[in-house]
Amino acid sequence: MSTPQPPTHQQAAPAPNWQAAPGTSYVSPIPITRTHLGHALASEWTKIKSVRSTMWTLGVFLLLVVGVGLLVAVNTTTEDYTEVPYTIPAFFGLILGQICLITLGVLVVSSEYGTGMIRTTFTASPQRYRVLTAKLIIFFVVAFAVSAFAIGLVGLFTSSLHDGESGTPWGRSVLMGALYVSLLGVLALAVGSMLRHSAGAITTMLGVVLVPAILPAFLMLSDSMRTIGEKMMEYNAPNALARIFELDTDSGTGGSQLALLAGVTAAAIAGAYALLEKRDV
Amino acid sequence: MIEAVGLTKRYGDKTAVYNLSFQVRPGAVTGFLGPNGSGKSTTMRMILGLDDPTAGQVTIGGHPYRKLPNAPRQVGALLDAKAVHGGRHARNHLLCLAQLSGIPARRVDEVLGVVGLQDVAKRRSKGFSLGMGQRLGIAAALLGDPQVLLFDEPVNGLDPEGILWVRNLMKSLAAEGRTVFVSSHLMSEMALTADHLIVIGRGQLLADMSVRDFISHNSADFARVRTPDTEPQQREKLTASLTEAGGQVLPEQDGALRVMGLPLPRISDLAHDADVRLWELSPHQASLEEAYMRMTQGAVDYRSTVDQRAGFLQELPPGAVPPPQMPVPGQGQPGWYAPPPPQQGGHPFAMPQGQPPAGPYGAPAVPGAGEPNPYAQPSPAPAQPAPAAAPDLTKPEDAR
Numbered sequence: 001m002s003t004p005q006p007p008t009h010q011q012a013a014p015a016p017n018w019q020a021a022p023g024t025s026y027v028s029p030i031p032i033t034r035t036h037l038g039h040a041l042a043s044e045w046t047k048i049k050s051v052r053s054t055m056w057t058l059g060v061f062l063l064l065v066v067g068v069g070l071l072v073a074v075n076t077t078t079e080d081y082t083e084v085p086y087t088i089p090a091f092f093g094l095i096l097g098q099i100c101l102i103t104l105g106v107l108v109v110s111s112e113y114g115t116g117m118i119r120t121t122f123t124a125s126p127q128r129y130r131v132l133t134a135k136l137i138i139f140f141v142v143a144f145a146v147s148a149f150a151i152g153l154v155g156l157f158t159s160s161l162h163d164g165e166s167g168t169p170w171g172r173s174v175l176m177g178a179l180y181v182s183l184l185g186v187l188a189l190a191v192g193s194m195l196r197h198s199a200g201a202i203t204t205m206l207g208v209v210l211v212p213a214i215l216p217a218f219l220m221l222s223d224s225m226r227t228i229g230e231k232m233m234e235y236n237a238p239n240a241l242a243r244i245f246e247l248d249t250d251s252g253t254g255g256s257q258l259a260l261l262a263g264v265t266a267a268a269i270a271g272a273y274a275l276l277e278k279r280d281v
Numbered sequence: 282m283i284e285a286v287g288l289t290k291r292y293g294d295k296t297a298v299y300n301l302s303f304q305v306r307p308g309a310v311t312g313f314l315g316p317n318g319s320g321k322s323t324t325m326r327m328i329l330g331l332d333d334p335t336a337g338q339v340t341i342g343g344h345p346y347r348k349l350p351n352a353p354r355q356v357g358a359l360l361d362a363k364a365v366h367g368g369r370h371a372r373n374h375l376l377c378l379a380q381l382s383g384i385p386a387r388r389v390d391e392v393l394g395v396v397g398l399q400d401v402a403k404r405r406s407k408g409f410s411l412g413m414g415q416r417l418g419i420a421a422a423l424l425g426d427p428q429v430l431l432f433d434e435p436v437n438g439l440d441p442e443g444i445l446w447v448r449n450l451m452k453s454l455a456a457e458g459r460t461v462f463v464s465s466h467l468m469s470e471m472a473l474t475a476d477h478l479i480v481i482g483r484g485q486l487l488a489d490m491s492v493r494d495f496i497s498h499n500s501a502d503f504a505r506v507r508t509p510d511t512e513p514q515q516r517e518k519l520t521a522s523l524t525e526a527g528g529q530v531l532p533e534q535d536g537a538l539r540v541m542g543l544p545l546p547r548i549s550d551l552a553h554d555a556d557v558r559l560w561e562l563s564p565h566q567a568s569l570e571e572a573y574m575r576m577t578q579g580a581v582d583y584r585s586t587v588d589q590r591a592g593f594l595q596e597l598p599p600g601a602v603p604p605p606q607m608p609v610p611g612q613g614q615p616g617w618y619a620p621p622p623p624q625q626g627g628h629p630f631a632m633p634q635g636q637p638p639a640g641p642y643g644a645p646a647v648p649g650a651g652e653p654n655p656y657a658q659p660s661p662a663p664a665q666p667a668p669a670a671a672p673d674l675t676k677p678e679d680a681r
Contacts, residue, residue, distance in 0.1 A: 033383035116364035
């Protein structure tokens with residue numbers, strides 16, 4: 001049915017003409033708009049704020065980072081902050097809190113596969129890459145805003161509690177700390193999109209975060225494995241956060257660790273896009 | 282307008298859909314029938330671009346689904362009522378779908394009203410009953426006010442009022458010039474709703490024709506004639522007379538006669554001429570269910586067997602009589618539902634004409650026999666439909 005033709009009398013075929021003469025085919029009165037990423041972003045924003053898992057994971061994250069942070073802050077003295085930023089109390093909460101962001105990142109995509117919602121979503125938007133892009137952006141913005149807010153709050157509280165005379169500026173650690181845990185969450189989202197299974201993806205991500213932190217203790221035992229162990233020690237997630245919060249300033253401030261995470265995340269996102277277009281839903 | 286050409290889908294070594302070609306046209310409700318596992322849902326998923334076909338293609342209005350610029354505004358679909366995130370309430374579920382295709386938010390409230398869910402709009406869909414879930418799915422399909430609508434088992438779990446509503450909804454959507462493609466297992470519902478039928482079995486096309494043609498090609502209309510029970514010789518006399526006039530007469534279990542090939546007035550005239558009184562002369566139209574059962578009996582994958590309960594039966598005391606086992610219609614009897622074909626040796630359905638009657642699946646069904654299913658054997662010409670041979674005509678079809 002390319003061009004509509006006016007009904008003619010010569011169409012008196014014996015078989016009923018199902019091909020629908022013009023006028024019989026339905027035209028909706030609702031104006032049709034050309035869809036773009038903005039629509040997908042609005043949709044994903046509605047999605048992320050309308051499920052309880054978001055409230056739970058972000059609530060627990062805030063509780064951990066701010067709660068533990070404040071507890072640490074009141075138990076430290078002003079002298080503790082001469083060489084470290086005021087945001088350091090947030091570090092201890094972030095070590096645990098990053099797991100909340102990983103869980104949320106996985107759930108943003110895998111809960112759709114678990115419930116079957118993904119078929120509804122991809123029917124409503126056959127441009128699958130657009131949906132994944134919107135998910136990545138919305139999740140990153142939410143995770144970054146919440147974690148920067150939490151770290152910043154802890155920093156403000158600590159600085160007001162301890163005279164605000166620290167020699168180290170702490171704005172950088174707010175941004176880099178928030179960026180690091182948000183990227184971990186984005187990596188989790190990409191892994192969730194590839195594995196399509198909540199428990200599997202969360203377990204994988206826990207492995208990514210915890211194994212490099214635990215394994216070096218065993219790798220260091222043998223000489224041949226020592227260099228691998230040292231690299232793992234240097235680049236594992238808790239250690240990267242420790243450097244960002246300048247617990248150990250001698251060996252950098254977490255820039256290379258952040259770059260490595262960004263690289264891994266970019267690779268995972270590329271893999272997620274490639275699989276997304278290829279696989280059946 | 283949905284058009285499938287040579288559609289094939291394989292999952293590993295299992296072929297779910299093979300070489301399926303059909304058209305679904307606007308302005309009519311097209312029913313999509315087939316036994317469980319025959320590939321209906323796979324076909325629907327391929328239409329919606331969720332699964333990529335292994336071979337062939339399916340287009341909507343000339344474009345593959347994934348190439349449509351604003352797909353939900355052109356195609357609405359209910360695939361699976363439970364394909365929602367249960368933690369999200371109904372309105373937000375529809376809202377996020379509406380935003381995805383740039384549909385104004387007030388349309389969400391409209392469709393919630395259309396499906397009757399406005400009172401539970403703010404309730405999480407986890408707590409919905411199956412019927413409410415179906416209504417939510419139908420709302421999602423209607424959201425974009427699309428020209429093409431696909432419904433997979435839309436009346437599943439609906440109450441009688443809901444079934445009636447869906448039936449009228451389908452018809453009114455088609456009357457507006459939309460393309461409506463509905464799959465269902467409820468034959469009585471299909472007979473009332475659909476104008477056209479596409480029947481598949483084992484992933485292959487079995488029939489593509491109007492409902493009326495489907496029934497008349499797959500099942501014969503007949504007249505039931507009853508002579509006075511007290512005078513059996515009258516029955517013999519009438520049988521001879523009707524057979525002589527060219528009718529085909531089959532005795533029924535309760536003593537009535539089943540007459541095919543003669544119109545009712547002619548039967549009455551013949552009886553009058555033969556001086557035979559009639560206690561009953563009634564027309565019987567074959568139902569869609571009979572026609573469907575007959576067509577698909579060779580293509581059913583999942584068939585129940587008789588429940589033997591062997592090994593659980595206690596040994597009966599000597600002299601005791603085992604309780605009589607009542608047969609369940611259809612259980613373990615593949616040919617149970619088969620009504621006679623229109624005429625002996627005729628084509629049970631007239632899809633492509635000129636097929637030889639000796640089809641690969643056409644063996645007459647033997648009730649209860651454990652013979653290998655001829656349909657299951659590899660066929661050199663797979664797309665060939667199944668012109669069945671004449672079945673066992675002495676079987677009492679109405680015993681159920």
